[in-house]
Amino acid sequence: xxxxxxxxxxxxxxxxxxxxxxxxxxxxxxxxxxxxxxxxxxxxxxxxxxxxxxxxxxxxxxxxxxxxxxxxxxxxxxxxxxxxxxxxxxxxxxxxxxxxxxxxxxxxxxxxxxxxxxxxxxxxxxxxxxxxxxxxxxxxxxxxxxxxxxxxxxxxxxxxxxxxxxxxxxxxxxxxxxxxxxxxxxxxxxxxxxxxxxxxxxxxxxxxxxxxxxxx
Numbered sequence: 001x002x003x004x005x006x007x008x009x010x011x012x013x014x015x016x017x018x019x020x021x022x023x024x025x026x027x028x029x030x031x032x033x034x035x036x037x038x039x040x041x042x043x044x045x046x047x048x049x050x051x052x053x054x055x056x057x058x059x060x061x062x063x064x065x066x067x068x069x070x071x072x073x074x075x076x077x078x079x080x081x082x083x084x085x086x087x088x089x090x091x092x093x094x095x096x097x098x099x100x101x102x103x104x105x106x107x108x109x110x111x112x113x114x115x116x117x118x119x120x121x122x123x124x125x126x127x128x129x130x131x132x133x134x135x136x137x138x139x140x141x142x143x144x145x146x147x148x149x150x151x152x153x154x155x156x157x158x159x160x161x162x163x164x165x166x167x168x169x170x171x172x173x174x175x176x177x178x179x180x181x182x183x184x185x186x187x188x189x190x191x192x193x194x195x196x197x198x199x200x201x202x203x204x205x206x207x208x209x210x211x212x213x214x215x216x
């Protein structure tokens with residue numbers, strides 16, 4: 001019996017690609033670099049802000065550590081100051097979450113986005129304490145696909161891997177869920193494609209949030 005569902009944030013609960021691309025390109029421009037096409041952002045995101053900025057700079061043929069630190073600081077700060085810009089909830093997601101809550105299924109968020117930003121975005125888009133738990137990147141805890149944060153969240157919920165679904169849109173998410181022994185659902189409305197989800201072990205791949213109810 002499913003007692004909990006754990007969701008990725010970017011590309012799963014919320015469409016944030018326009019927001020990430022805007023602040024990413026803004027940071028690049030600030031230090032004299034060219035914009036990156038939004039289609040590339042869908043490939044470059046998913047492993048936290050540090051990795052994203054390194055990838056953006058590499059696209060501009062720059063691997064200077066000093067520039068990386070300045071660009072990262074600027075990106076994180078400006079994003080955090082206007083974290084709802086160009087951010088939307090995916091169609092059907094709120095209805096799904098409401099139904100899960102009505103059926104006493106715990107819902108959680110596990111993201112590689114900075115923890116403070118993750119919490120602020122979730123609270124602004126869904127309401128205070130809507131989710132039973134919400135975690136982003138925290139000091140001393142490895143990023144996904146490491147399963148440390150996942151197991152910690154399951155412990156908080158008091159559920160076993162067989163009682164929990166993991167839902168995400170990237171290969172990183174599939175590796176996280178499978179690494180924890182969870183039934184792992186890949187979603188096609190996010191940033192990556194079916195091929196990536198399949199190659200990284202998705203148990204099932206869906207096209208709309210309501211399909212998750214089939215596996216409860």
